[in-house]
Amino acid sequence: MTEETAARQTARGATPGPGAVAPDLEVRDREARDRVRVCLPAEGAYLSVLRTATAGLAARLDFTLDEIEDLRIAVDEACAMLLSQAIPGTNLECDFELSTDLMTITVSVVAAQPCTPARDTFAWTVLSALAGDVDSRLEPDDRVAIVLRKHRGVSGT
Amino acid sequence: MEELTISVTAGPSHTLVTVAGECDLHTGRQLRDVLTSEVSHGVRRLIVDLSGLGFMDSTGMQVLLSVRTVLAVRGGILALVSPQPVVARILELTGADQVIPVYDTLQDAQTAG
Numbered sequence: 222m223t224e225e226t227a228a229r230q231t232a233r234g235a236t237p238g239p240g241a242v243a244p245d246l247e248v249r250d251r252e253a254r255d256r257v258r259v260c261l262p263a264e265g266a267y268l269s270v271l272r273t274a275t276a277g278l279a280a281r282l283d284f285t286l287d288e289i290e291d292l293r294i295a296v297d298e299a300c301a302m303l304l305s306q307a308i309p310g311t312n313l314e315c316d317f318e319l320s321t322d323l324m325t326i327t328v329s330v331v332a333a334q335p336c337t338p339a340r341d342t343f344a345w346t347v348l349s350a351l352a353g354d355v356d357s358r359l360e361p362d363d364r365v366a367i368v369l370r371k372h373r374g375v376s377g378t
Numbered sequence: 379m380e381e382l383t384i385s386v387t388a389g390p391s392h393t394l395v396t397v398a399g400e401c402d403l404h405t406g407r408q409l410r411d412v413l414t415s416e417v418s419h420g421v422r423r424l425i426v427d428l429s430g431l432g433f434m435d436s437t438g439m440q441v442l443l444s445v446r447t448v449l450a451v452r453g454g455i456l457a458l459v460s461p462q463p464v465v466a467r468i469l470e471l472t473g474a475d476q477v478i479p480v481y482d483t484l485q486d487a488q489t490a491g
Contacts, residue, residue: 265404269380272400272433290464297435301403343472344436350471 257317263307263330271315272297275326278317282324284373292324292371295351298344299328299367306332306365322373329366335359338367380433381405384412392423392488398430401438410441417445422454425487429460439474446478455479457487 259274261267275296279289300313307313307330318325337357338345349355354370382405387394393416401409416424424445428434446456458480461469469475481487 265402268402268404269400269433287463290467293433294435294464294468297402297433301435301437304403342436343440347436347468347471 255319257319259315259317260312261315263304263309263311263313265301265304267313268297268300268304271300271313274315275317278319279324279371282319282322282373284324284371288371288373291351292326292369295348295355295369295371296326296328298348298351299326299355299369302338302342302344302348303328303330303332303365303367306330306334306336308333324369324371324373326369326371327366328369329360329364331363332365333363335363335365337365382408383430384408386412386416388421392425393421394425394427394484396427396430400433401431401441402433402435403437406435406437406441409438410444413441413445414448417448417452417454422449422452424449424454425457425459425484427459427484428462428465431465432462434461434465434468436468436472439468439472442478443474457481457490459484459487 257278259271261270272293275292276289279292284292296315300315304313311331314329316327337359348369352369352371355367357365357367360366380400382397382399382401385396387396395412395416397409399405413424413426426442442456442458449456456478458469458478460482461480466475466480469478469480479487479490481490
């Protein structure tokens with residue numbers, strides 16, 4: 222068992238006995254995607270934490286330094302847009318889906334009157350230029366989400 | 379969590395504002411408050427040293443653009459000095475670097491100003 226799979230098992234709460242290997246991990250498809258969820262108070266003060274997490278995960282996928290910086294800005298812009306309508310006291314959720322050369326990031330908040338962000342703003346212009354593929358959507362339970370897809374080695378501009 | 383540190387030095391020909399840390403939705407208001415305070419106290423030539431700023435998003439960029447507009451109306455000028463690549467990137471993406479002069483060094487900004 223590698224340190225990495227051990228960490229995954231720990232994260233999943235699996236407790237195999239000595240020497241045991243969970244079959245689903247051993248046959249794990251190389252194309253399978255790792256998922257990381259970061260949940261923070263929906264407050265601007267936590268944006269820097271999320272930027273740092275984003276940079277760390279992008280570095281894991283061997284994104285270039287420029288791509289990592291683009292992702293830091295993109296995630297920040299997406300969250301800043303959503304925080305304006307988040308209900309105080311709720312959480313900002315950020316889901317990272319990591320595959321070989323693609324990072325899909327979904328950020329969402331709970332809003333009193335959920336609406337997708339306006340696209341004629343500086344913030345959206347920056348976001349779409351940096352992330353390449355950006356979309357927003359309304360989700361169940363009064364959530365509004367922005368989805369970013371950033372390919373490794375493909376300029377977003 | 380990253381914070382924003384701002385210092386102001388008044389000089390004979392201009393006022394130098396040095397910012398360090400990260401400027402985002404949370405800390406951008408600090409930058410806005412300091413810059414608008416300087417302008418309301420009569421400062422007309424502002425140079426903002428960005429060399430210590432490790433991050434800026436569109437919130438900070440809009441602060442700079444609005445201060446630039448107010449200064450322009452009053453016959454003043456705003457100049458930026460030595461942005462790090464990540465900050466230069468957002469200035470370029472938004473076109474802010476087309477309306478706010480950006481210099482490599484403080485000396486360049488002082489000479490040009």
